[in-house]
Amino acid sequence: MKQTYFHSVTLDKEKCMGCTNCIRRCPTEAIRVRDGKARIIKERCIDCGECIRVCPYHAKQALTDPFSSIEKFKYKIALPAPALYGQFHNVRDINVILNGLKEIGFDDVYEVARAAEIVTIATMDLLMQKKLEMPVISTACPAILRLIRVRFPSLIKNLLPLNAPMDLAAKLARRRAIEKKGIPPEDIGVFFISPCPAKVTTLHEPLGEDTSPVDGVIAISEVYKKLAPILGSLKPKEKLVRAGLKGVNWCHSGGEAKALSKDAYLAVDGIDNVISVLESLEDNQISHVEFVEACACAGGCVGGPLTVENGYAARARIEQISKKLTSYETERELPQIDLEDVLISKPIEYVPILKLDDDRAVAMQKMQEMKAIEERLPKLDCGSCGAPSCKALAEDVVRGFGREIDCIHNLRSKVNELVREISELEM
Ligand code: SF4
Ligand code: SF4
Structure with a gap:
């Protein structure tokens, strides 16, 4: 059943020392410290995770699904965010990581990077049709989407009306399991391996949809604990890589925008920088761009609070190991997709929390x-x-x-x- 104002980011009162470090970093003024303890005003929180990063006592945490939750389903599908590929210092092949996911308990893997490529194609289609309000703002980062809904309502009309790659990957993976493998729908559990808490919130509060196609969100840091010990010696049993370079590059700032092959784009990362760009857009001070990519985390998803590796080091590693993806790219085909599959089904609405x-x-x-x-x-x-x-x-x-x-x-x-x-x- 749908919960009202579910949030992934929560406070462990016992650990909070009331130091007030977090109140200044919150972009929506959602935190107060009273009687020596922090409190999150739920309606205002956008689950950006800034407070998790700055709390010296680790009192802020992200609620995610435990790895054991995959056992509730007979057929378990992993949806790895491409940020996962940059976490392991001893791995030089994405295929090893994908095979590793099957070794630790998943029955199938569907790369979110592959769905990202499909979203790219759908975005290019919509841009060509010239039916969108310019500049178009990406809807891939759920924290930014929520920020726009609560603080920049005049920009809602500019939001790209497409599912995020996580949701599309879940739909396609489930369909493949039913149609190609004959798995009963009730046996299928689809789990996103996430760099960020805001994705957990969209599972409970789907944007532009009534229900989420994802069954659970597991932190990259939790999957890392299971994968890291086995990947060094793992010999891949099958070729599972389907995504190309453009899809994998969505994991860092600029990747989504560059994939559109347009010159007139703007890519911004880090919550303060994003707010400054959104303010300029609101005031019509940016007129020369067609597409705006905005990520709450510094460096993009590789900088998410649920990752293990430093975001910039993860990006450098992904750039090294994804070079061989160009050869995969020539061998693969993207699934035929109806634009209706990618379009969101409900309008994105203003959330008047500041009234x-x-x-x-x-x-x-x-x-x-x-x-x-x-x-x-x-x-x-x-x-x-x-x-x-x-x-x-x-x-x-x-x-x-x-x-x-x-x-x-x-x-x-x-x-x-x-x-x-x-x-x-x-x-
Ligand atoms: S930074 Fe951490 S310890 Fe300090 S007030 Fe915020 S939650 Fe409490
Ligand atoms: S997650 Fe972000 S919006 Fe929510 S309380 Fe923490 S800093 Fe504020």
């Missing part, structure tokens, strides 16, 4: 209260109240989950005032 009230008049009144409170705050944005800025504390007060007295500077002046009054009375 102060549904009633416009009440919202206006709250906005005025908020401004008045903000005026009384010192505008230092020091974070010691547990909110990321004075404006955020003012909003918290209006929403009923903060007090002006949480500001230690205001508290100090109030105490000083009180001391002065008492000493005046004593005189």
Whole structure:
């Protein structure tokens, strides 16, 4: 059953020391520290994983499926994100990694990189038809998709209306198991091997679809523990590589955009850089590009918080080992795909989490209260109240989950005032 506001990124209260490191890094001001513990405002969180990266006490974590969850199904299919290929220092052949997935318990493997190539072809088709709002913004990174839905609603019309490669790979892998191998649908379990927590959220909150075609999302770091000890000596039993260079390159920043063979593209990575580009797009300051690729993680998916290897080292390794993919590319064919298979079935909608009230008049009144409170705050944005800025504390007060007295500077002046009054009375 669909849950409301499911989030992969969660807090382990026991581990949180209330240091406030995370509140400043959150791009949607979704974290507060109150009574010495952090709290995530679920509606605002986009599962970008920034807080996982910066917490020195490992108090923020991503909820993913344990590897053992594949045992719930008789026929288990792995969907490896191409970022997986860069994690192993002793492997020089992607085919070894794919065979390794079968060794550790999967019955079949469908490369997400292959689905990425199909999405590339569908994107080129749509761009040629000239029916899309320019510039077109990629929908591959679920954290950015959510960011646009909550913070940049005017850009929703620019979003590419196609399934992400993970979802397409799941559909195609399931279809292949049913049609070519005769597996009953209820026996099939499809698992994405993920570099990022936002993919877990899309499994529970699918975007542009009613239900997700994926049954589970397992962290690359968890699969790594099983694969790393066996890959060094593994002799591949079959050729499982089907994806070409263009699909594999989706794992790093610029890969998706370059695959379109268009000059007028912009590729941006890292959440702060993405926000700056989206602000410029909103203000019509970028007019010379047709396609915008935006990844929340620095360097693209190889920099995801659920990976093991440094993102830049992983990219360099993937570039080395994917050179031989050009030979595979000449031997393979992409499956024939109907554009309907790739198009999302539901419109992507605005999520008005920043609204102060549904009633416009009440919202206006709250906005005025908020401004008045903000005026009384010192505008230092020091974070010691547990909110990321004075404006955020003012909003918290209006929403009923903060007090002006949480500001230690205001508290100090109030105490000083009180001391002065008492000493005046004593005189
Ligand atoms: S970074 Fe955030 S979650 Fe981690 S200990 Fe500090 S306040 Fe708690
Ligand atoms: S995952 Fe990202 S959006 Fe969510 S609380 Fe952490 S930093 Fe904020």
